[in-house]
Amino acid sequence: MERRYRLVLACPDRVGIVAMVSNFISSHGGSISDANQHSDPTTGWFFMRVEISAQSLPFSLEALQEAFSPIAQSFNMEWHITDSSKPKRVILMASRESHCLADLLYRYHANELFCEIPCVISNHDDLRKMVEWHDIPYHHMPVDKEDKQPHFDAVRSLIEEYQADTIVLARYMQILPPELCDLYPHRIINIHHSFLPSFAGAKPYHQAHERGVKLIGATCHYVTQDLDAGPIIDQDVIRISHRDLPEDMVRLGRDVEKNVLARGLRWHLEDKILVHGNKTVVFN
Amino acid sequence: MERRYRLVLACPDRVGIVAMVSNFISSHGGSISDANQHSDPTTGWFFMRVEISAQSLPFSLEALQEAFSPIAQSFNMEWHITDSSKPKRVILMASRESHCLADLLYRYHANELFCEIPCVISNHDDLRKMVEWHDIPYHHMPVDKEDKQPHFDAVRSLIEEYQADTIVLARYMQILPPELCDLYPHRIINIHHSFLPSFAGAKPYHQAHERGVKLIGATCHYVTQDLDAGPIIDQDVIRISHRDLPEDMVRLGRDVEKNVLARGLRWHLEDKILVHGNKTVVFN
Amino acid sequence: MERRYRLVLACPDRVGIVAMVSNFISSHGGSISDANQHSDPTTGWFFMRVEISAQSLPFSLEALQEAFSPIAQSFNMEWHITDSSKPKRVILMASRESHCLADLLYRYHANELFCEIPCVISNHDDLRKMVEWHDIPYHHMPVDKEDKQPHFDAVRSLIEEYQADTIVLARYMQILPPELCDLYPHRIINIHHSFLPSFAGAKPYHQAHERGVKLIGATCHYVTQDLDAGPIIDQDVIRISHRDLPEDMVRLGRDVEKNVLARGLRWHLEDKILVHGNKTVVFN
């Protein structure tokens, strides 16, 4: 895959944004490989993502950021530019359930997910062998139910030590403390095993069985202080029937969870997700 | 379609139910065209539906009911037998939104739904022309916001007068009073324009837009005293994106609503839905 | 809905297209409401669609076309600009099956499809009442199996007389002669009742039943000289089971056909479909 710069921006909508941005690019000979815009009439905001062939521009990433900065300022943009050749550093966190972790590790191994995985953190030791087979360090960080703070402190230290920029909660069954959520806004991805906002909280498949729904689902979202209420990245569902017990739902739901989480992470790694308020714009 | 008797039953599970029922049928020369069973380990109940070629049995419907009655009693069955050649009598209720009503009328007209529609009741006069084109009486029954009881009394009188056995709320936007719900258990079918239990109550598409979900849905359920909380018959969803405003969701959701309601009604007309507690077994 | 100009273009890809187009727009104060680009590496072509608020530009449609023309020429664009307030003129053609026609007429009636329907043409008289209820002229044009040419000559005359720019074959079961296909490139939309390229030609549901597939589908495509082989606009499928006979597939398939055709027509009316070679780019 050819190396690209990805310019991602959001700003109050007004005339001339696309022209200004595309002028800037073409005036330097930049070749646009992919571009998306979205204008949201309910918020009055404008969202844009452009992929530019890196070799068509006479800039390093830093020089490009500097050159673009005045435009960004004049339009009050929230923005960033990334280099597609520079993988994000993703820490995976898990508990005992292996399906999401195994799926992400497989995709990583098969080069489906372009990232580095500096380590896996878990509050149990069960998945060590699977992780270490992929030559990834495994940190078993037990949780003391009486006092969870030491666990979260250790997690935070590891995130900093490994210089991770993304954290994936791959069925990590602990609720992150508010300060940790706030430290990494739009950088912690969770998979919840229900079609949110239905069945937030614990044991969603049992809740679904109790209610007698005919479809079950999974939701991938950014983590915020509000449990299972952060910006939704993606969702999907699968049909069930009266024959399916909670344990069948658990099994059937796994495939949905895996796929939705992998899709959401992939978009995140490709800088395709823009967050505004509590909602996402996904340029997929 | 060949005429069939449909035997539908539910009872506490124990050894020998299928044998007893199928013996009864075959001992009279009955030919089974279709059969379904379900044994629910969580409730300990057994559910069964059998279609028997009517001409293979030496019974009228009444005689068959009488002959089967002792078996039903000995197993403490909740049961009924219907004659596939006898259409149910279905009253459609609507408000101003035409899509569900138009869809059901079309399917009725095209012989997709085997039933009689003795009348349509609405609290507005908007859909009269569409209904009368199908030669179906249209009853405009306005609702007085200060006192809705006269409206519901009139509705009840019409149901009785027309001897309806099924009532379909095809986007009829009023909440039925408890006593009306109780009068017709498992015989009033509603379509709710969300994937329940998410977004019960008013303006579900606006709630969905607010929450930023990535799929919207519709739910067909039997009406009980609890608003939008009755036994779910069927559900479906459609994918949306950040580009879709509430009005787009309304438009996209219409197709889901129509299809889910038509499917649910069809199963009801074919006696394929068994209700136990607040859940359905659908032998489709 | 605010009035918009829709600029749709395709040309060989090169640096500066987006900049040139967006400059042109912003230099005249044009406000971009929606924009999509696609660069196809396999063909080396670039595709773009922009919606511009009409009142933000100092141009009539004709003046805008004239002003843009030099840019279009310099990039060798295939292009057109339309006015969202000017409805397309769509002739519907049907045979005996009513479901697609009824669905389109309903959506037209409910203002879901922004277009004019100057007439319906059919080789049978069956659907006259349904069409005339919508105050649309119905032309019964019988087909002589020995000599179909007079039928097609009459169809062509009607198309010209009514100045139609789009023709929808809503389960019109005749094969159009090559010269008619060529006269209206990318303007004749057909719905085929299979998931093409499977089961082209006659009786696709029977072919599907014979083969034992587990999903059936429908395909909306532009008509070309090659039967059922034109550029695909949209497709969808529905799950079936071993219980479904060909007549069940016919019934289940109808809903897929209706939805796929309505969606395809909607995109066509909104100038969201670009055709290149035998494939479509759909900016939906």
Added chain:
Amino acid sequence: MERRYRLVLACPDRVGIVAMVSNFISSHGGSISDANQHSDPTTGWFFMRVEISAQSLPFSLEALQEAFSPIAQSFNMEWHITDSSKPKRVILMASRESHCLADLLYRYHANELFCEIPCVISNHDDLRKMVEWHDIPYHHMPVDKEDKQPHFDAVRSLIEEYQADTIVLARYMQILPPELCDLYPHRIINIHHSFLPSFAGAKPYHQAHERGVKLIGATCHYVTQDLDAGPIIDQDVIRISHRDLPEDMVRLGRDVEKNVLARGLRWHLEDKILVHGNKTVVFN
């Protein structure tokens, strides 16, 4: 999971089959946990599958088979009874693509698939490490393009040696010779990476890209002498767009292939698939 006998039968339809079978079961005190019937009017055949609690019957598997045999003969049944506690022996065959193999191994490892996998056979050595991590023997059996017979002879020897009763072609890219297909009727499961009958043969995703379809799919089927034409077990699809190149389809298609193959194998392991002619009845 409680131990069960699974009685699976197919025979020409006539009055009294269900009664005879259920009588036989209940007369011995057998408790039916699950039952399905299907009567196919196009072929005049009847299909049935019953799960009976093993401990409710006074029979060993062999004794049960012997006791049921006279009934089976009197109805000319094709039939078998299996013991749910006895895992099938499944040989997986692969080539270089790892996704289906990795997925099946994971599900096996996670106890989602109840079977034994005595070995994996591949014509390449690439996947050895992955397989051996699961403590499963890996047989690298190269294929000589000039003379493939020695390869297939070796495969056949391994199948016999390991006493496999099921062979899964998990993206094994060789065409089995006719005599091997015939040796294991309805016991060799293949995953084809297209929505058959579209795009049989080589490079289906490239064919799909060429044709411009809007959905791609995968098909799980029993292998027969006719390439990609055996009885279909399951199929599924995923939506694509004009942006997806063949390599994107390959990636997106992998998830469909994995899920469809795993589902098909699961049904096979649970004796839920009955084959008649070139079609399957799946009691799922």
